[in-house]
Amino acid sequence: MAKYLVITRPLIDFEETAKILHLxxxxxxxxxxxxxxxxxxxxxxxxxxxxxxxxxxxKSLKNSNQLIQGxxxxxxxxxxxxxxxxxxxxxxxxxxxxxxxxxxxxxxxxSIYLRGDNITFNITEHFDNKxxxxxxxNTDYLDHxxxxxxxxxxxxxxxxxxxxxxxxxxxKLTESIKFNPIICCLSKKIAEYFPEKFSKNxxxxxxxxxxxxxxxxDEVIRCIK
Numbered sequence: 001m002a003k004y005l006v007i008t009r010p011l012i013d014f015e016e017t018a019k020i021l022h023l024x025x026x027x028x029x030x031x032x033x034x035x036x037x038x039x040x041x042x043x044x045x046x047x048x049x050x051x052x053x054x055x056x057x058x059k060s061l062k063n064s065n066q067l068i069q070g071x072x073x074x075x076x077x078x079x080x081x082x083x084x085x086x087x088x089x090x091x092x093x094x095x096x097x098x099x100x101x102x103x104x105x106x107x108x109x110x111s112i113y114l115r116g117d118n119i120t121f122n123i124t125e126h127f128d129n130k131x132x133x134x135x136x137x138n139t140d141y142l143d144h145x146x147x148x149x150x151x152x153x154x155x156x157x158x159x160x161x162x163x164x165x166x167x168x169x170x171x172k173l174t175e176s177i178k179f180n181p182i183i184c185c186l187s188k189k190i191a192e193y194f195p196e197k198f199s200k201n202x203x204x205x206x207x208x209x210x211x212x213x214x215x216x217x218d219e220v221i222r223c224i225k
Contacts, residue, residue, distance in 0.1 A: 005158050007031065007160050008033045020214060023218075023221055036116075053119075053123070068082065073100070162186045164189065171195065
């Protein structure tokens with residue numbers, strides 16, 4: 001029987017993620033739990049600092065064709081590449097970004113947070129609304145599974161989960177499925193959303209970035225072989 005690595009990121013990210021998380025003897029299978037829709041938006045004034053926590057925000061910013069000058073402040077990753085703008089990478093997770101802004105409050109001045117419609121941590125609220133914000137993309141979540149997707153899940157594959165909302169969606173979609181998958185989450189916070197029945201084969205990355213996630217995935221596969 002074939003062994004599968006189920007990647008739950010949006011379809012647009014599947015090929016890139018499959019290359020990074022490549023596992024020998026495992027076939028990558030796309031099970032996008034969400035679809036990202038980039039919105040048309042307009043910034044009504046120039047800002048000095050643009051704060052982002054996802055590549056979807058950067059894609060929306062690029063798609064908007066607006067003149068951006070100053071600083072883009074965000075997490076580590078190549079997705080931050082943006083022409084003619086100073087890029088400040090603050091670390092691997094939202095906590096590192098918050099710590100950077102707390103240590104460098106000047107970057108809160110004339111700043112805007114570019115975000116999606118569904119987030120688990122709001123940077124603007126954390127800083128008492130000293131930062132403007134705008135929703136630049138929204139996310140639709142999967143509400144049912146196809147027969148093929150159910151059949152793949154019943155092979156007890158390795159399943160990758162990248163966000164709290166993805167965890168919630170996955171749990172809801174699979175309530176009636178009898179299976180025993182190996183689940184690897186991008187962070188401990190995500191893993192904590194899974195109920196007890198998944199705990200035996202539930203793992204999480206020590207640091208919420210794709211390279212650490214890959215290392216954890218490799219460790220898990222070595223242990224189960």
